[in-house]
Amino acid sequence: xxxxxxxxxxxxxxxxxxxxxxxxxxxxxxxxxxxxxxxxxxxxxxxxxxxxxxxxxxxxxxxxxxxxxxxxxx
Numbered sequence: 001x002x003x004x005x006x007x008x009x010x011x012x013x014x015x016x017x018x019x020x021x022x023x024x025x026x027x028x029x030x031x032x033x034x035x036x037x038x039x040x041x042x043x044x045x046x047x048x049x050x051x052x053x054x055x056x057x058x059x060x061x062x063x064x065x066x067x068x069x070x071x072x073x074x
Contacts, residue, residue: 001028001052002061009065014039038067046070060071 001022008016017035022028037045052064 001025002056002063006051006063007018009051012047012049014047014049042067042069055061 005017008014008020017032018039020032022032046069048068048070050066052066053062054064055062065071
C-alpha cells in the first residue's frame with residue numbers, strides 16, 4: 001500500500017487515489033478517505049504532488065507529502 005501510494009504521488013496521477021480499490025485495512029482507508037476529501041475539494045485545480053519523506057521504523061509507514069496548487073496562465 002505504502003509503495004503504491006508513493007508511486008501515485010510521484011507520478012502525480014492523483015485521480016488513481018479516488019478510484020483505488022485498496023485493501024480494506026483501517027490504515028489504508030483512513031489515508032484514502034483523507035486524500036479523497038482533499039482532492040475532491042480542489043478537483044478543478046491543477047495540483048502537483050511531491051513526496052517529501054517516508055519512514056517505516058515500526059512497520060507503520062509515515063509519509064509526508066506536499067500538494068501545490070498550480071496557477072493557470074491566461
